[in-house]
Structure formats: structure tokens, C-alpha cells
Amino acid sequence: MLNTNRYWIVIDFMKSSKLLILAAICLAACNQPDKKTETSKQTIDTTDATTTRTASIPTDKLIIPGKSIGQTALNDNGADVTRRLGRPDAGDAAMGKSLSIWYANHNSKGYQTMIYASRQMGTDDETSRVKQIRITSPWFITKDNVRVGSTLEQIEDLYRPQKTAWFKKDSKKFDIYQGEGIAFEIDNQQKCTAIMVFTPDIKPGATYLPFYDNLELY
Known part of the structure; x- marks a missing residue:
């Protein structure tokens, strides 16, 4: 005979696991760097390096x-x-x-x-x-x-x-x-x-x- 209490515990566990997985996916998506922003940062860093090199000549x-x-x-x-x-x-x-x-x-x-x-x-x-x-x-x-x-x-x-x-x-x-x-x-x-x-x-x-x-x- 099926243990009803155990059955519902399993169902609740599965639901909780799905919610945790969805939350992890959303969190990972939010942490992805914006490519446009990253490219802009690289451009700024390169420009700063050039300026520093020129300015560093005594x-x-x-x-x-x-x-x-x-x-x-x-x-x-x-x-x-x-x-x-x-x-x-x-x-x-x-x-x-x-x-x-x-x-x-x-x-x-x-x-x-x-x-x-x-x-x-x-x-x-x-x-x-x-x-x-x-x-x-x-x-x-x-x-x-x-x-x-x-x-x-x-x-x-x-x-x-x-x-x-x-x-x-x-x-x-x-x-x-x-x-x-x-x-x-x-x-x-x-x-x-x-x-x-x-x-x-x-x-x-x-x-x-x-x-x-x-x-x-x-």
C-alpha cells in the first residue's frame, strides 16, 4: 500500500528542486557581462595605456x-x-x-x-x-x-x-x-x-x- 505522506514529501522535494534550478539560471543570466560595456571598457583601457606610455617619457x-x-x-x-x-x-x-x-x-x-x-x-x-x-x-x-x-x-x-x-x-x-x-x-x-x-x-x-x-x- 502506497505511503501517502512519503508520496507528498517526494512531490514537494521535486517542486523545490525545480524552483532552485530556475533561480540558479536567472542568477547566472543576471551576472553575464554586457558585451557592449566590456568592449567599451577595453577601449578605454587601451587609450589610457597609450596616454600613459606617452606621458611616461621623461x-x-x-x-x-x-x-x-x-x-x-x-x-x-x-x-x-x-x-x-x-x-x-x-x-x-x-x-x-x-x-x-x-x-x-x-x-x-x-x-x-x-x-x-x-x-x-x-x-x-x-x-x-x-x-x-x-x-x-x-x-x-x-x-x-x-x-x-x-x-x-x-x-x-x-x-x-x-x-x-x-x-x-x-x-x-x-x-x-x-x-x-x-x-x-x-x-x-x-x-x-x-x-x-x-x-x-x-x-x-x-x-x-x-x-x-x-x-x-x-
């Missing part, structure tokens, strides 16, 4: 076209620059113009920092001002991650420079590509060997004359 190694390389800015007082960098290892000066060269570890075969400065003679302000800066060290870098050692392809994608001049050193030819406020020396392997910064109003060719004695224009 000012003393940042190249800014038309403005500065590291701590040296265009139109800085030349005397202040010399006090900061120390006495140049080489250079030349005449008629209110000067070219100063610093070598890494004072080794002439090391990386170079070259600064061309000039003064407006016969004016109220005859302070020697920085007009052009040239470096060969890959330690300096632009906000777009271009540095000495970057390829011409990378540089062309970012700066759209024009090939304006060339020179030879140790029987090797180097081309100069000029963008707005910045120029790049490129070797025969299509790699950057030096970067120059200058005021954007300087005409192609006139930019590099202080640095080379055998420059040829295209």
Missing part, C-alpha cells in the same frame, strides 16, 4: 619637433646651456655664430650632441640663442617612439619628410629628410643615424649647413 629625453631635445630648447640662452652641459668637447665660433659639440664620456667616437647658436649683433639683445640641435644618441625619443635607429619607413609614416640634401662621411652617403621642425639623417640601410630640431621657418638646406662642410642639396 622630459630630459623627449624630442619635440620645432621646440626642443631633452632639456635644451630652441632660443635658450647659449650660456645657460653651456653651464648645464659643461664645457664643449669641440666647436667653432665666428661672427656671432657658434657650433658646440659634446661627446658621450668625452670620447670623440661616442654619441654627439651638437648645438648651433647665433646672436643678433648690433641689436639691444645680443644674447646668443640656440637655433638648431642635433643628436646621434638613441636615448632621445619622440612621443611617436621615433629615435636614432628607427627606419625610414617609420619616419615617413609619421612625419612625411622631404629628401632635401645629402653628404658623405667615411665614404658613406647619408640622406637628409626634413619635416616640420625636425630632420633625420638616413644611411644606406634606411636607418636613422641622427635627428635635428630647428624652428619650422628654416628653409630646406639652410637647416643643416652649420653641421656639415660637404653638404649637397637635391
